Amino acid sequence: MQKGLFITRIFRFYLDGFRNMTVGKTLWLIILIKLFVMFAILKVFFFPDYLGKFDRQSDKQEYVSDELIRRATNP
Amino acid sequence: MIETINTSVIDWSRAQFALTAIYHWLFVPLTLGLGIVQAIMETIYYKTGNEFWKKTAQFWMKIFGINFAIGVATGLILEFEFGTNWSNYSWFVGDIFGAPLAIEGILAFFMEATFIAVMFFGWNKVSKGFHLASTWLTILGATISAFWILVANAWMQYPAGMHFNPETVRNEMASFWEVALSPVALNKFFHTVLSGWIIGGMFVVGIASWFLLKKRDVKFALESIKIGAIFGIVASVLSIWTGDGSAHQVAQRQPMKLAAMEGLYEGREGAGLVGIGLLNPAKEQYNDGKDPFLFKIEIPRMLSFFAERDMDAYVPGIANIIEGGYPQKDGTVALSAEEKIARGKQAIQALADYRSATSDSAKQQAQAALDEHFRYFGYGYLKKPSDLIPSVGLTFYAFRVMVILGGFLLLLFAAVAYLSYKNKFETKRWLQWTCFISIFLAIIAGQAGWVVAEVGRQPWAIQDILPVSAAISNLSASSVQITFFIFLALFTVLLLAELKIMINAIKKGPN
Numbered sequence: 001m002q003k004g005l006f007i008t009r010i011f012r013f014y015l016d017g018f019r020n021m022t023v024g025k026t027l028w029l030i031i032l033i034k035l036f037v038m039f040a041i042l043k044v045f046f047f048p049d050y051l052g053k054f055d056r057q058s059d060k061q062e063y064v065s066d067e068l069i070r071r072a073t074n075p
Numbered sequence: 076m077i078e079t080i081n082t083s084v085i086d087w088s089r090a091q092f093a094l095t096a097i098y099h100w101l102f103v104p105l106t107l108g109l110g111i112v113q114a115i116m117e118t119i120y121y122k123t124g125n126e127f128w129k130k131t132a133q134f135w136m137k138i139f140g141i142n143f144a145i146g147v148a149t150g151l152i153l154e155f156e157f158g159t160n161w162s163n164y165s166w167f168v169g170d171i172f173g174a175p176l177a178i179e180g181i182l183a184f185f186m187e188a189t190f191i192a193v194m195f196f197g198w199n200k201v202s203k204g205f206h207l208a209s210t211w212l213t214i215l216g217a218t219i220s221a222f223w224i225l226v227a228n229a230w231m232q233y234p235a236g237m238h239f240n241p242e243t244v245r246n247e248m249a250s251f252w253e254v255a256l257s258p259v260a261l262n263k264f265f266h267t268v269l270s271g272w273i274i275g276g277m278f279v280v281g282i283a284s285w286f287l288l289k290k291r292d293v294k295f296a297l298e299s300i301k302i303g304a305i306f307g308i309v310a311s312v313l314s315i316w317t318g319d320g321s322a323h324q325v326a327q328r329q330p331m332k333l334a335a336m337e338g339l340y341e342g343r344e345g346a347g348l349v350g351i352g353l354l355n356p357a358k359e360q361y362n363d364g365k366d367p368f369l370f371k372i373e374i375p376r377m378l379s380f381f382a383e384r385d386m387d388a389y390v391p392g393i394a395n396i397i398e399g400g401y402p403q404k405d406g407t408v409a410l411s412a413e414e415k416i417a418r419g420k421q422a423i424q425a426l427a428d429y430r431s432a433t434s435d436s437a438k439q440q441a442q443a444a445l446d447e448h449f450r451y452f453g454y455g456y457l458k459k460p461s462d463l464i465p466s467v468g469l470t471f472y473a474f475r476v477m478v479i480l481g482g483f484l485l486l487l488f489a490a491v492a493y494l495s496y497k498n499k500f501e502t503k504r505w506l507q508w509t510c511f512i513s514i515f516l517a518i519i520a521g522q523a524g525w526v527v528a529e530v531g532r533q534p535w536a537i538q539d540i541l542p543v544s545a546a547i548s549n550l551s552a553s554s555v556q557i558t559f560f561i562f563l564a565l566f567t568v569l570l571l572a573e574l575k576i577m578i579n580a581i582k583k584g585p586n
Contacts, residue, residue: 017196023137023580024195027144030572035148037565038155046558047155050162050548057243064166065244065430071545072423072455 085547087555088160095152097522098566102146104521107268108275109139110214112306121207131295134585140195141580145573164536164546169245171237171254172227179223186216222264229260231537233328239449241429259324266317269310270524273484274517276307280491281514282581284507295585301495307488326382331463332531334393335470337378338367342391347373354468361393361464397460412460419455422448456545465533473526480520487513
């Protein structure tokens with residue numbers, strides 16, 4: 001019972017806080033737009049995990065070691 | 076087979092990373108600095124119960140919140156870039172880089188996120204003491220967050236506490252504490268956070284001066300200026316101390332960076348520190364015999380003192396570091412760049428041998444060769460010794476911009492504090508304008524510091540271990556160019572949004 005009341009109080013604390021925001025509402029809108037652009041557009045279309053094309057760890061190891069060996073000017 | 080990588084990919088990727096980091100660093104120092112100032116003001120309110128201080132703290136807290144909200148998550152883009160543009164690096168550093176960032180994300184971020192809600196929503200809803208504690212814990216969380224990020228950066232400047240595993244092609248953490256508490260990490264943390272405090276102090280003094288120029292909220296402005304100026308003096312003095320520590324660390328771990336910072340081509344005992352100077356643009360090679368300076372004013376023997384705590388100590392120049400042969404503090408003779416490149420190639424060959432070995436004995440032999448030369452691993456990617464030289468001009472001038480502006484800001488804080496406590500600042504309009512403009516100078520000083528740290532350590536992504544040419548992904552330059560300009564547009568829009576919201580909030584004032 002006590003726990004429930006405590007959670008309810010915390011919920012109301014946040015709810016009232018968000019409701020009474022003035023500048024904060026605009027800021028949250030900017031934050032949400034920014035996160036959407038970052039994760040739904042930039043990360044997906046422009047910043048894929050380069051080594052993500054390999055399914056297995058051993059393939060990633062092999063690829064990076066080949067790259068590191070081949071890029072040396074005269075290994 | 077010799078694989079070459081398009082240098083324009085490296086340049087565009089570096090430019091993109093620099094753009095993102097510079098943008099990110101517009102918000103972070105203001106969060107760190109302004110957070111402390113607002114917490115001090117709230118502490119005064121807690122002690123005195125005076126509503127004036129509550130309103131004053133709330134005003135700066137609102138500005139803090141705007142800056143925090145616009146800046147939040149901008150650092151994540153740097154992590155995107157690691158995975159895409161710097162995939163070899165990301166794999167190679169393994170857990171060393173991941174661990175501090177994970178701690179930062181889990182511990183510090185959640186600490187900030189929890190208490191920031193109480194800080195903004197909790198006025199009149201929680202006790203004054205709990206609210207004050209939340210305010211301090213919010214800024215403590217932000218500072219701890221900065222610590223772990225700077226630990227990761229410091230490891231790139233001074234890789235310690237790890238062992239390279241040729242089986243996984245990754246560096247594995249051997250000692251968490253050597254990574255987290257390396258002298259470079261600790262010094263970098265304090266120096267960087269203090270630079271944020273200076274920016275925060277200057278921001279408060281500058282914005283409060285704007286109120287005086289507008290002849291409004293005078294009491295609020297004058298009291299804010301007093302706190303901002305004192306805070307700025309403390310931060311500036313401590314910053315001189317940690318800056319001295321930084322120079323000493325650079326001399327020990329990254330002598331080429333120190334030589335570039337000073338435009339020092341030929342080392343000497345009792346080396347002087349260049350106060351101001353103009354580099355000779357005709358000097359194109361480290362060994363062309365041309366004077367590196369058109370003119371310079373030196374403080375005699377001071378560079379030796381900063382570097383080695385001994386005014387007569389030897390400080391190597393760019394030519395010496397490349398040619399080697401000078402005695403080092405541990406009694407050994409410095410290797411030439413040619414020798415380091417040869418050892419680096421042996422290390423890379425040992426990695427190749429290990430990867431192709433079919434027997435345990437062959438692997439052990441390759442492992443032993445790799446361990447012996449691994450500290451020179453990155454040198455094996457350099458085509459010629461002069462590839463070791465960073466941009467001397469950019470490093471030299473950025474260092475002076477940082478130091479000169481830092482000195483100017485200390486004097487300005489001192490003058491403002493003196494006049495404020497003598498009740499004479501309110502009439503000094505020219506000084507108020509200077510303070511307002513100096514907000515931008517403080518930001519420039521902070522950015523210049525990062526230019527010194529990052530440009531000065533080129534060509535390394537990880538000092539001595541991995542140059543940027545080996546760290547980069549095999550991407551096309553055009554794809555990086557596209558994302559560079561997307562970022563430029565996105566960041567510009569966000570910055571304009573912040574400025575608009577922040578200016579509106581400032582114009583409304585504390586009342």
